[in-house]
Amino acid sequence: MNKISIRGTLWIASDIHLGENVPRTAQAFYEFLARARRDADALILCGDIFDAWIGDDHALRRPPAWLAQAIEQLRATAQAIPLWLAHGNRDFLMGPALVQALGARLLTAPTHLDTDAGNILLAHGDEYCTDDVHYQRFRRVVHTPWVQSVFLALPLGLRRAIARGARARSRQARYRKTLRIMDVQPQAIERALREAGCTQMIHGHTHRPAVHDILVDGRAARRYVLPDWECDQADPVRGGWIEVDARGIRLIAQVPPRDPPD
Numbered sequence: 001m002n003k004i005s006i007r008g009t010l011w012i013a014s015d016i017h018l019g020e021n022v023p024r025t026a027q028a029f030y031e032f033l034a035r036a037r038r039d040a041d042a043l044i045l046c047g048d049i050f051d052a053w054i055g056d057d058h059a060l061r062r063p064p065a066w067l068a069q070a071i072e073q074l075r076a077t078a079q080a081i082p083l084w085l086a087h088g089n090r091d092f093l094m095g096p097a098l099v100q101a102l103g104a105r106l107l108t109a110p111t112h113l114d115t116d117a118g119n120i121l122l123a124h125g126d127e128y129c130t131d132d133v134h135y136q137r138f139r140r141v142v143h144t145p146w147v148q149s150v151f152l153a154l155p156l157g158l159r160r161a162i163a164r165g166a167r168a169r170s171r172q173a174r175y176r177k178t179l180r181i182m183d184v185q186p187q188a189i190e191r192a193l194r195e196a197g198c199t200q201m202i203h204g205h206t207h208r209p210a211v212h213d214i215l216v217d218g219r220a221a222r223r224y225v226l227p228d229w230e231c232d233q234a235d236p237v238r239g240g241w242i243e244v245d246a247r248g249i250r251l252i253a254q255v256p257p258r259d260p261p262d
């Protein structure tokens, strides 16, 4: 497990799903990044920052305009405050070349955070959806190092087609799955908290922002769920983040309001 220590005000966001067809979501997120550079001491983007990731080379060599802009925004943020990118279930192929180009750092697994609000277990969340047996099988395969190496060695066009196919299949499968199957599994959460020795947890992935009070071995614990970002299709728009500081952990489930012009 990763272990990082962060003092001061930490902001955490996830599930922005940046891609070529979400200009309003991207704009809201870039306003959030500008606020983070000003108001936060550190930022963690906890997975599914991008709707798909087919290789660092694609992003760094000749990125399409939307991706070039995303990279520029992340780079500007990493220059101002420490920035960590964590893997989600869609952008798990973000690699060392990307974070090096950004001046950011990569979290590849659940992370033990030491903060001014105490110890927190941080994860994307898909690893706790253990009732979704099909997804967990897919996850094991695509997290196998040799499978990733083979995929990343394929020509870009082929990688793009495979990613598109996987997205379509996952969209199809969602119709057959119940909401319970797609949520985190309580025992998996308890096990993770027990193993990490934490009573606080933050994760995203389920798109169900909330604060849950739970019991782990008779001890009170709290699970915070990050919102997803959607400002192109959704009305009202969705977005938000979690703020961690000496006063505690707060869920802010709203798109950052536009700053008034100076």
Ligand code: MN
Pocket: 015, 047, 048, 088, 089, 090, 124, 126, 204, 205, 206
């Ligand atoms: Mn996700």
